[in-house]
Amino acid sequence: MRRIGFIENSQDATRFCDYLISQRIHAQAEKDDAANPRYGIWVREEQRVEEAKSLLDQFYANPLDTRFDASKEANAVRKAEAEENARRLKNIAKVSHRSVGTGAVGGVGGGRIPVTIASIAVCILIGFFTGFGNPSVRVDRLGRQVPTMEMRVYDALTFMSFQNRMQREEPFSSIREGEVWRVFTPAILHGSMGHLAMNMMGLFFLGSVIERLHGGGWLLAMLISIAVFSNLVQVFWPEVNNGGPNAVGSSGATYGLFGFFMIRPHFQPMYPVSLPPMFLLLGLGFLVMGVLMVIPTMANGAHVGGLAGGMIFAAMIPTGESRRGRT
Numbered sequence: 001m002r003r004i005g006f007i008e009n010s011q012d013a014t015r016f017c018d019y020l021i022s023q024r025i026h027a028q029a030e031k032d033d034a035a036n037p038r039y040g041i042w043v044r045e046e047q048r049v050e051e052a053k054s055l056l057d058q059f060y061a062n063p064l065d066t067r068f069d070a071s072k073e074a075n076a077v078r079k080a081e082a083e084e085n086a087r088r089l090k091n092i093a094k095v096s097h098r099s100v101g102t103g104a105v106g107g108v109g110g111g112r113i114p115v116t117i118a119s120i121a122v123c124i125l126i127g128f129f130t131g132f133g134n135p136s137v138r139v140d141r142l143g144r145q146v147p148t149m150e151m152r153v154y155d156a157l158t159f160m161s162f163q164n165r166m167q168r169e170e171p172f173s174s175i176r177e178g179e180v181w182r183v184f185t186p187a188i189l190h191g192s193m194g195h196l197a198m199n200m201m202g203l204f205f206l207g208s209v210i211e212r213l214h215g216g217g218w219l220l221a222m223l224i225s226i227a228v229f230s231n232l233v234q235v236f237w238p239e240v241n242n243g244g245p246n247a248v249g250s251s252g253a254t255y256g257l258f259g260f261f262m263i264r265p266h267f268q269p270m271y272p273v274s275l276p277p278m279f280l281l282l283g284l285g286f287l288v289m290g291v292l293m294v295i296p297t298m299a300n301g302a303h304v305g306g307l308a309g310g311m312i313f314a315a316m317i318p319t320g321e322s323r324r325g326r327t
Helices: 010-022 046-061 071-097 114-129 149-157 162-166 193-214 216-236 251-267 277-291 300-316 320-324
Strands: 002-007 027-031 039-043
Touching: 002 010, 002 046, 010 027, 010 039, 010 046, 010 071, 039 046, 046 277, 114 149, 114 193, 114 216, 193 216, 193 251, 216 251, 216 300, 251 277, 251 300, 277 300
Parallel strands: none
Antiparallel strands: 002 039, 027 039
């Protein structure tokens, strides 16, 4: 979300946010601090920030303008979105109860999501064992740094070993030495607790739906394949655009799940899940802002590679009719 400005009192802040929502710009007002009781206006859709700023300037110029009295319209938008979300959740529940998880790869039926939960648990455990991207350092009595267990685990799971990086070896040097797991394991490392939490939320919400619809086998195949593919794209991505072998995190795999849902309805028109337009814009918006270096710390190669990998899986997974027969 982006803060676009401030309004001095709660009533006007709420009124302006309702107007933005009536224009399909999702916004909320938050009190700045106790010493300064003004209200910050936060906009969710990054691509509509400039439009929202322009509307705020118009509100500043004439706050009594009756066009800003849009609470009824805002409530109607909220109600329609709530009904749409409820309809989608109902569709997912129907599919789950019909045990759609069984099929070509040996998935899981019902509402169970063991692959999703296990994947999240592995990432969290690795986070604890590696200091959440900041492994501890131990110094001996002579002032020399001694590798800790956290440092050893972290170094063993990155794309390149620390030693090879220091010697400026080529990116695949550690893998050529036989440590082939490194082509995948950067996806289970994370740079901070916040980084981990954000990716795990995406994995839970997107992965659990795929597991219920297509089974744990397909989800596991997607996560591993897309993680490997996104890591490789990241290595070959230009360094000036945050490419290279030093990236960590499961955001490439998460973008793969996002890419799957983005185009799956094209291959299966009656597919029971579709991404809300706002979610699509946010996901693609963050990717584009990373590539354009508006957000300067994103692993752009992994995100683009993951998105492409998910789209490939969207075309590969058999439709429900071909696996279950007509219903």
